[in-house]
Amino acid sequence: MNVIFQSTYYTLYQAANERCFYIDFGQKMVRMSLCQLLALRHKVMSIAIEDHFDSDLNAHGFEVLMLCNKEHLFVLNTLEILDLKKLVSNSFVSLGLSVGALETITS
Amino acid sequence: MKDIARQSMSIKVESMDLLNGQIKMEAHASATYLAMASWCEQNGFFTSAKFFFKQAEEEREHMMKIFNFLVDTGGNPISPEVTGINHDYSSIVDVFESTLEHEVKVTKSIHNIVKKSRELGDFATEKFLDWFVMEQIEEENTVRDILDMIEVTGTEGVGLQMIDNQVANWID
Numbered sequence: 001m002n003v004i005f006q007s008t009y010y011t012l013y014q015a016a017n018e019r020c021f022y023i024d025f026g027q028k029m030v031r032m033s034l035c036q037l038l039a040l041r042h043k044v045m046s047i048a049i050e051d052h053f054d055s056d057l058n059a060h061g062f063e064v065l066m067l068c069n070k071e072h073l074f075v076l077n078t079l080e081i082l083d084l085k086k087l088v089s090n091s092f093v094s095l096g097l098s099v100g101a102l103e104t105i106t107s
Numbered sequence: 108m109k110d111i112a113r114q115s116m117s118i119k120v121e122s123m124d125l126l127n128g129q130i131k132m133e134a135h136a137s138a139t140y141l142a143m144a145s146w147c148e149q150n151g152f153f154t155s156a157k158f159f160f161k162q163a164e165e166e167r168e169h170m171m172k173i174f175n176f177l178v179d180t181g182g183n184p185i186s187p188e189v190t191g192i193n194h195d196y197s198s199i200v201d202v203f204e205s206t207l208e209h210e211v212k213v214t215k216s217i218h219n220i221v222k223k224s225r226e227l228g229d230f231a232t233e234k235f236l237d238w239f240v241m242e243q244i245e246e247e248n249t250v251r252d253i254l255d256m257i258e259v260t261g262t263e264g265v266g267l268q269m270i271d272n273q274v275a276n277w278i279d
């Protein structure tokens with residue numbers, strides 16, 4: 001397996017022989033196809049991190065993230081979400097599918 | 108190292124995001140035209156209602172064209188949430204003026220994606236959008252012609268009913 005990108009808490013690997021990817025979430029290793037990685041990207045990029053600083057919008061600063069068609073469930077705090085956003089955006093640049101310049105997901 | 112990512116997906120994720128935005132816009136246009144058809148039906152403009160029912164269908168086809176492009180390129184098409192559809196219009200003129208305004212907005216959005224995809228070196232997306240660029244010229248032109256017809260006909264007396272009848276010329 002090759003490391004594609006490593007952030008503070010997470011690492012994305014490519015497993016060429018299995019034609020898939022793995023994310024090391026620390027407590028758990030999650031196997032993903034590129035489609036599932038795209039779905040993760042959409043979910044993570046759609047999280048409004050500003051809401052974490054408004055006690056009316058997100059009282060406790062946690063996000064529940066369901067991955068790979070409800071196979072995995074994560075509860076992540078503000079710092080972990082920020083780190084996951086970083087992992088996702090940098091990984092797509094490393095994979096050659098993103099130029100990383102324009103941030104375009106709005107909702 | 109084998110490039111699994113590039114083998115699975117043939118456009119840039121930035122283009123994909125913009126195209127998902129456009130899917131939403133086309134869905135919004137479709138729903139807006141359906142609301143206009145409803146308004147026309149309720150206010151006795153039955154030919155215009157037909158026109159907008161057809162427009163609503165066309166916008167949905169536009170949406171599906173983009174949706175299928177994202178499928179074909181290995182992207183992640185997102186089924187759009189459509190909210191905030193206006194149902195209030197002060198007159199049939201208001202309806203068609205809003206239509207032109209809406210089409211111009213769509214044209215600008217498409218041009219923006221063409222520009223961005225060019226910056227990204229995403230030739231597939233740029234080429235794919237050629238059809239939409241030409242389609243927008245046609246759509247804008249249709250509504251402009253209808254507004255010209257309204258101007259010439261005038262809204263006094265039987266003018267409104269004549270306007271509605273003439274809209275038939277743009278349904279085919």
Ligand SMILES: [Fe+2]
Pocket residue numbers: 133136165166169213
């Ligand atoms: Fe359209």
Ligand SMILES: [Fe+2]
Pocket residue numbers: 136166210213246
């Ligand atoms: Fe249109």
